[in-house]
Amino acid sequence: MASSEGDAPAPLPPSELGTKDWDTLYARELANQQRSPEDSGTVWFSETDAEGNMARLAEENVKEGKCRASVLDLGCGNGSLLGFFREVGWRGRALGVDYSRLSIELARRVQACGSCLREGDGGDDDRDEEEDDEKEEEGKRREIELAVWDIINDPLDKVLSPYNMPQGWDVVLDKGTFDAISLARSSTTAAADDDDDNNNAPCAAYVSRVHSLTRDIFVITSCNWTQDELIRWFSDAGFVVAATAPYRSFTFGGHKGQAVSTVCFRKL
Numbered sequence: 001m002a003s004s005e006g007d008a009p010a011p012l013p014p015s016e017l018g019t020k021d022w023d024t025l026y027a028r029e030l031a032n033q034q035r036s037p038e039d040s041g042t043v044w045f046s047e048t049d050a051e052g053n054m055a056r057l058a059e060e061n062v063k064e065g066k067c068r069a070s071v072l073d074l075g076c077g078n079g080s081l082l083g084f085f086r087e088v089g090w091r092g093r094a095l096g097v098d099y100s101r102l103s104i105e106l107a108r109r110v111q112a113c114g115s116c117l118r119e120g121d122g123g124d125d126d127r128d129e130e131e132d133d134e135k136e137e138e139g140k141r142r143e144i145e146l147a148v149w150d151i152i153n154d155p156l157d158k159v160l161s162p163y164n165m166p167q168g169w170d171v172v173l174d175k176g177t178f179d180a181i182s183l184a185r186s187s188t189t190a191a192a193d194d195d196d197d198n199n200n201a202p203c204a205a206y207v208s209r210v211h212s213l214t215r216d217i218f219v220i221t222s223c224n225w226t227q228d229e230l231i232r233w234f235s236d237a238g239f240v241v242a243a244t245a246p247y248r249s250f251t252f253g254g255h256k257g258q259a260v261s262t263v264c265f266r267k268l
Contacts, residue, residue, distance in 0.1 A: 007236070008204070009229040026102035029078065033109055043080045044176045048260045050221045051084040051175070053245035057264040058085075058171050058219050061242045066090045069170035072159065072213060073097070074151055075177030079107030082144045082173075083114065091142060092170065097159060099150040107146050152181065152205055156212050168215035168267075179224040181206050207237045211267065217242060218265045227261040239265035 029042065045051070062069045069092045073082050076096030085094065098104055149159055160166060181202050210218055218239060222230055231241055245262035 007232055009225065009232055022100050023102050026077075026100055026106050030102060030106050030109070033106065033113070038113070042078070044077070045221055045223070045260060048247060050245075050260060050262060051081055053247075053262045054081070054173060054175065054219045054221060055085055055088050055090070057243050057245055057262065058090075058173075058217065059088075061217050061264050061266065062171055063216050064092070064170045066092070068092050069216070070094070070163075070165060071171045071173065072165075072169035073173045073175075074210070074213075075099075075174065075180065076107055076146065077103055078110050079144060079146065080110075081175050083111070086142055086144065093145070093163065095145045095147065095159065095163060095169075097147050097149040097151070099148065101148050104146050104148050107144075111144055111146075151177070151209055152202060156209060159213065165215070168213050170216045172210060172214045172218045174210070174218070174220040176221065176223070178203070178206060178220060179222050182224055203233065207233055210234075211238045214239075214267045216267060218267065219262065220265070221260060221262045223260050225261065227258075227263060230261055230263050234263075234265050238268050240268055242266040 025042075043051075058069075058071075059066050064070075066089055069090065071082065071085060071090060071092060071094045073079075073094070073096040076082060076098050079096050082094050082096050096104075096107055098107070145163070147159070160168070184202065218234070220230060220234075225233070227244055235241065241263060243264045247258040247260050247262075249258045
């Protein structure tokens with residue numbers, strides 16, 4: 001489903017999700033995690049099983065296969081999405097990025113705590129040394145890498161060359177990051193509130209950058225854009241729809257819709 005450049009969806013009005021101080025949220029969640037190590041913080045869209053749907057669409061559509069495919073999570077927060085991908089068998093290189101340093105610190109602590117909890121589960125003390133070495137090597141491959149990086153303002157190469165991904169990552173994920181960018185008002189648009197092109201500039205920049213970061217598929221979950229609107233945003237930027245996830249629908253004012261949308265796009 002293609003669209004012309006002029007068909008970009010109308011900009012969303014700024015809201016707390018786009019303008020809130022995310023560092024304040026992550027500082028509070030870091031404090032909570034220090035008091036209770038098992039507290040990993042907020043998992044966005046958990047009530048809809050968005051992470052499960054994203055992992056399913058990715059597995060069904062990625063060319064490389066989940067045992068080898070590389071995965072990049074944009075706006076990783078506490079790292080829950082990549083953690084879930086690991087739990088369901090994704091073994092390739094995985095990187096989570098976020099513009100918030102406190103977010104990355106939280107994700108690192110959550111990952112370290114998860115490793116400690118797994119180590120404390122016990123096991124067979126009679127495992128031979130060779131098996132231990134194999135598991136240690138597997139653990140290194142499975143470690144989730146984390147980095148502070150701003151998708152709108154930082155150089156793209158910072159998440160490509162250092163990770164040996166010159167053509168992009170096999171799978172790029174977004175669970176709510178495009179929502180936050182869409183609801184934020186950039187400094188360049190503050191003086192042009194009635195200019196849709198200016199107000200959509202951060203969204204257009206995001207879409208273009210995602211294309212550069214993606215080698216195979218891009219999977220996005222949103223609660224602010226409808227499925228059709230997401231398709232309009234990305235189908236004009238070198239992507240084609242590969243699959244969508246079904247969610248519970250509702251009818252309001254004679255219109256049928258769903259509260260959450262998940263779309264898997266393939267890069268052309």
